[in-house]
Amino acid sequence: MADARHCALAGALITAHHHGEAIAFSELGLPDELVAALERGGIERAFPIQAATIENALAGRDVLGKARTGSGKTLAFGLPALARLSQTGRPAPHKPRAIVLVPTRELAMQVNDALEPYAHALHVTLRLIAGGLSMSKQIASLERGVHLVVATPGRLADLMRRGHADLSECSLVVLDEADHMADMGFMPEITEIMGQVPAGGQRLLFSATLDGEVDRITRLYMNDPVLHDVTGGVDEGPSTMTHLVFNTPPNAKYQIATRIAAREGRTIVFVRTKLGCDRIAEQMRQAGVGAVALHGDKTQNERNAAITGFRAGTIPVLVATDVAARGIHVESVDLVLQMDPPADHKDYTHRAGRTARAGKAGLVVTLVLPHQRKQVDALLERAGVDALFRKLGGEDAASLATVDSLTGAQAPSGIPVPEPRGPRSTRPGAGRGRPERTHRPSRGPSDGARRDAPRRDALRDDRGAGRVREDVARRERELADRERQLELRERQLVERETTVRAPRASTTDRSASTKPAWKKPTRATESREDAKPAWKKPTRATESREDAKPAWRKPTRSEGARDASDKPRTGDRDKPRSAAAGGPKAKKPPKVSGRSGKPRPKKKR
Known part of the structure; x- marks a missing residue:
């Protein structure tokens, strides 16, 4: 490492500035797999912030990196974190081994994309957890177990409250753009997350400023951190x-x-x-x-x-x-x-x-x-x-x-232009919450990939045809099952209709042996005479009036007239016919008074 200037800051901080030629990654103690992956991407020498922090981070020290945006901080904390995680075993479900907190989902996506090829080279699992993306997929990835999680504070705290994320086995925490997170109001979530991480783990914090809330995080959660300040280095400064x-x-x-x-x-x-x-x-x-x-x-x-x-x-x-x-x-x-x-x-x-x-x-x-x-x-x-x-x-x-x-300004054309659109990505899954990955290092030689391309295309076509055949067969099975269900339903309806339309058997056709002795006859099963109990008096509807007339009842005028008309008469021609016999109507006798017996006088109208 080049010359370094060390000074005590708050009793625990050390400031180092690096000058001279950039250091190669192969000299920083990184695993050979990481160095090879970096060389495949055309990255051989480290920026000052990377050269200053990687050795301390590999040794397990808490690190404070003061650097501006774009100085190479992602690899400064990402490479040593992946190297240390590669030495651990398989992570347990819902219990990540390390977390990287960033302020926005766009930055989380870019950090995840930048570290993914190096995580793949070391067989370290890496997952993205951020708001605005599918929570179900994030929960599923935590259930399978993951080494390193790149997350925004809000979404990670939400998953912790729901019981999907457990930080009891987290031994490494990285806070990137800590001043941004503090300015955006994420301090309550950061405090909640840091409170669930076991004490004694490694902490890496990178920020452009180290005052205010960042200083409070440093005092509360970091143990004897080493400060590397490269804000005056050759990577960014007044000269650029x-x-x-x-x-x-x-x-x-x-x-x-x-x-x-x-x-x-x-x-x-x-x-x-x-x-x-x-x-x-x-x-x-x-x-x-x-x-x-x-x-x-x-x-x-x-x-x-x-x-x-x-x-x-x-x-x-x-x-x-x-x-x-x-x-x-x-x-x-x-x-x-x-x-x-x-x-x-x-x-x-x-x-x-x-x-x-x-x-x-x-x-x-x-x-x-x-x-x-x-x-x-x-x-x-x-x-x-x-x-x-x-x-x-x-x-x-x-x-x-x-x-x-x-x-370098110039006059605009003055011709209105439509709103530009981003290029359509050809990568599968693009446009569903993640931007297209660009400027990322290759995972292997491109010649072999080009040789294997026709074989992969043929295999992809075969798999696609197989999926189509399986889909057609599944649909045919579903249609056959549906037809059987409809046929069964139709038979049931026919049987029910036949049962409803069948004529009911009459009571006269039933044998006496089939009728229970205890069951009383009803009008629907036998005639009224058979069903009439002995104690019930006859009515006009069941028999004639003569049979039903009691002995004590006097004959009415109409009944008497009918009786008289049925008897033989003599001398009918000499006698006037009664009204009952069809003759002229007889005059009614005048009404008499009850006391004197004299006729009542007619009332004058």
């Missing part, structure tokens, strides 16, 4: 990053921003609000600049498509908010444009970290309105940035020439 501040009038702010975004290369534009993000992206597209908005209200697929297209170069301009952009780790971002100044110096550092990555040159441009000048001056002073200030008069020729000469 240029800071410009344009004092711009309000009426020319959007026109100048669009002119800068129309330059060649990748550009990230930062704004404060989601509404402003969508509006500025639309205005740039109307001016002829291919810009896409990225903020928290976008769906996961839209965010993945935007980042994938920006990384591939099909989307030249990304208009983003602070929170959404914290997961963007794209190489070769030439310029960061801050249309709205950041809230504090930490946000300025995070925004500027999108460019000048891995020692490459980058430009950070901030547009400041006249009333924001004092605020930005104080912000830059706290951030320790020496910026170049220029005052613009508007859209005059002199101001535009200054902008073009310092930033």
